[in-house]
Amino acid sequence: xxxxxxxxxxxxxxxxxxxxxxxxxxxxxxxxxxxxxxxxxxxxxxxxxxxxxxxxxxxxxxxxxxxxxxxxxxxxxxxxxxxxxxxxxxxxxxxxxxxxxxxxxxxxxxxxxxxxxxxxxxxxxxxxxxxxxxxxxxxxxxxxxxxxxxxxxxxxxxxxxxxxxxxxxxxxxxxxxxxxxxxxxxxxxxxxxxxxxxxxxxxxxxx
Amino acid sequence: xxxxxxxxxxxxxxxxxxxxxxxxxxxxxxxxxxxxxxxxxxxxxxxxxxxxxxxxxxxxxxxxxxxxxxxxxxxxxxxxxxxxxxxxxxxxxxxxxxxxxxxxxxxxxxxxxxxxxxxxxxxxxxxxxxxxxxxxxxxxxxxxxxxxxxxxxxxxxxxxxxxxxxxxxxxxxxxxxxxxxxxxxxxxxxxxxxxxxxxxxxxxxxxxxxxxxxxxxxxxxxxxxxxxxxxxxxxxxxxxxxxxxxxxxxxxxxxxxxxxxxxxxxxxxxxxxxxxxxxxxxxxxxxxxxxxxxxxxxxxxxxxxxxxxxxxxxxxxxxxxxxxxxxxxxxxxxxx
Numbered sequence: 451x452x453x454x455x456x457x458x459x460x461x462x463x464x465x466x467x468x469x470x471x472x473x474x475x476x477x478x479x480x481x482x483x484x485x486x487x488x489x490x491x492x493x494x495x496x497x498x499x500x501x502x503x504x505x506x507x508x509x510x511x512x513x514x515x516x517x518x519x520x521x522x523x524x525x526x527x528x529x530x531x532x533x534x535x536x537x538x539x540x541x542x543x544x545x546x547x548x549x550x551x552x553x554x555x556x557x558x559x560x561x562x563x564x565x566x567x568x569x570x571x572x573x574x575x576x577x578x579x580x581x582x583x584x585x586x587x588x589x590x591x592x593x594x595x596x597x598x599x600x601x602x603x604x605x606x607x608x609x610x611x612x613x614x615x616x617x618x619x620x621x622x623x624x625x626x627x628x629x630x631x632x633x634x635x636x637x638x639x640x641x642x643x644x645x646x647x648x649x650x651x652x653x654x655x656x657x
Numbered sequence: 658x659x660x661x662x663x664x665x666x667x668x669x670x671x672x673x674x675x676x677x678x679x680x681x682x683x684x685x686x687x688x689x690x691x692x693x694x695x696x697x698x699x700x701x702x703x704x705x706x707x708x709x710x711x712x713x714x715x716x717x718x719x720x721x722x723x724x725x726x727x728x729x730x731x732x733x734x735x736x737x738x739x740x741x742x743x744x745x746x747x748x749x750x751x752x753x754x755x756x757x758x759x760x761x762x763x764x765x766x767x768x769x770x771x772x773x774x775x776x777x778x779x780x781x782x783x784x785x786x787x788x789x790x791x792x793x794x795x796x797x798x799x800x801x802x803x804x805x806x807x808x809x810x811x812x813x814x815x816x817x818x819x820x821x822x823x824x825x826x827x828x829x830x831x832x833x834x835x836x837x838x839x840x841x842x843x844x845x846x847x848x849x850x851x852x853x854x855x856x857x858x859x860x861x862x863x864x865x866x867x868x869x870x871x872x873x874x875x876x877x878x879x880x881x882x883x884x885x886x887x888x889x890x891x892x893x894x895x896x897x898x899x900x901x902x903x904x905x906x907x908x909x910x911x912x913x914x915x916x917x918x919x920x921x922x923x924x925x926x927x928x929x930x931x932x933x934x935x936x937x938x939x940x941x942x943x944x945x946x947x948x949x950x951x952x953x954x955x956x957x958x959x960x961x962x963x964x965x966x967x968x969x970x971x972x973x974x975x976x977x978x979x980x981x982x983x984x985x986x987x988x989x990x991x992x993x
Contacts, residue, residue, distance in 0.1 A: 473962060479745070479748060479749050479759060479760065480741070480742075480745035480748075480749050480958040480959035480960070481749065481759075481812060481956065481958055481959070481960060482960075482961060482962050483960065483962055483965055484812075484956075486962075540962075540963075540965075541962060541965055542956075542965070544965045544967045549951065552951070553950075557948070557949055557950070559949060609949065610949075612757070612859070612930075613753045613757055613852075613858060613859050613860050613930070614753070614757045614852065614855050614857055614858045614859065615857035615858075615859065616855055616856070616857035616858075619857055
């Protein structure tokens, strides 16, 4: 299981290394900052979708491996989100914080993206055992913010699309399916597809 | 006859070339002359050597036959305008017929057939007709015009176009007094253009753009058939595209198959999708933001990670002296 966690770690780090190498070797085009910005943002969204797919996957397969990497993938999604915001600040705004202030007052898609990242920040700082213990039942409630963050990220992306909805539609469809799988009736049905083994009648984790 | 009026954005060659480079060049030319070569070189070879890192591409007759008689540097680069490298100008494009990523046009535009090519000129003209490239260009001399290109997405480039004034071509078709706007249309060929096949596309193909008659007749407005001393690459709008340097790049429609002179303002591609974000005029204007980002500054390409190469955007992309009078009395916040 340690090997599994390590390989997930490496797999999540690889896109960053790949894009960094492309920029360093001049393969990222005439506007490398924009290239990183778009890739980091998209990667954060994909990782968020993957994180949210782990619970249904675990229910379906009963393989604990999926649960083991949930926190890690969530943190990776947050990390790429931070890289996305950093690229925006550094490469698009040229570290002009007053321009960010202006954006945050005027531009809905920036506000929505920023709000999503703040939610992921709240989840990231409470993703340790201490916080789980301290927050008790409220922890689970708090971490449902991930659903709202996903909706906001999709809205943020929607407002950036200009001429073709194909890619956005794919992500939105994935998001909708993941949310549907969390409706209690569907979620319980999902758990019955693979029959339970023996008498180990442990209640499946929900969330 | 070519009347050359020197505008503020033009600068003399003596103003840009440093003395040391000037003398080095003399030295080099003396060497070349000593070999008895310089006089023997046709001008097209001279021009090509200006862009010696640029691969030539195909050279159909209608293009090759005009190169020797081209007026090079008819509009020179502005003071701070460094030419964008050819590789960047041809690998970083918006041409949504081939996909929405910046590298899609380079990847997919090779499939577009551009030879032979015809353009239909119709509408409010006394002489409508279908012209091939030779007929379209007629007796017109090609001119090299180095213009700034400002994309609505806030990046910009500096590109040496080869083209002819649009006015000359429109005049030949003899517009009637009812011709108030010009509508342009891009090629519609889904089998060669993957973007036109997308079921999620928002643009109502074929892509359409338009100008008011006085904008179309303005001396800065050209139909371009080449860049960097060579023919236009497909992703840059081969074989013929519009270039309107004081407007956002999307107004400069690519791969034109039809030019219609019309009475009413035509429904152009971007305002049709989203009238709040894109206007018919789309003049470069640092004071009118795109709803999603500021237009006050731009990123001159190429840039690098830690020097984003941000510069202040100029009203009418710096061509205000020439074009501001077209919009006298108009509220450019309303007619953006």
